[in-house]
Amino acid sequence: ATTREATAIGHVRFPSEIYQQIKAADGMTKKGSITQTAHIAGIMAAKRTHDLIPLCHPLPLDKIGLTFDYNDALSSITVSAIVKVTHKTGVEMEALTAVS
Template identity: 45%
Template sequence: MKVNLPKMADVSSKSQTRREAVASARVCMKNETLNMLRDDKVPKGDVLACAKIAGIMAAKNTHALLPLCHPLSIDNIDLSFELDVKDSSVKIESRCVSVGKTGVEMEALTAAAIAALTIYDMCKPLEKGITITDIRLIKKSGGKSGDYERKD
């Protein structure tokens, strides 16, 4: 019999505070694919607009994807995209804000990851070797554990 069964964290006694988290991901592709994305010539349509909407939707539904994640009221979410011609990649950054009893790190990470998957999905007719990498938390603020900022 297992003694350490999964359980949701009890946040009922925590006070509500402002929480913010920033996460990122990178999508690496051939120069030709990046140029088509930049020039809005991908056959499936506007890749970055679709990825932004997908990331927002993903953040709002994180609790439905991760079994022990609390459903949150997200007060703001935004995603930005930077095309890096030198590295032939798209850098994604997501920022989530909430006033609540638990942090929004998982929502920010989910937004970045799903935005990256959306870019892959929309560009896969052009290239199969696209790589998604560097999904990571950049910083977070608020809550009992305090602030965190990635140093690398």
């Protein structure tokens, strides 16, 4: 078993007008924060990757870190995930699943 780490990055693109509204409200909507909801969903997804993707092993993850940054050039929110584990296999699929 070795310590392994994977990073994944994705962009959630919005129409320019919608992006400006989201940024102006700092992600808050009538139903709550879109980034806080996405943060929880990303963590849950990484932990359940083995249920979502065939042939993935359930892993005892050591860390799941997610960040969300506004990207004005793309009218998007950039989602970054870092996943760590000490095990016999990597965590690339868990990082990709957390971002998606």
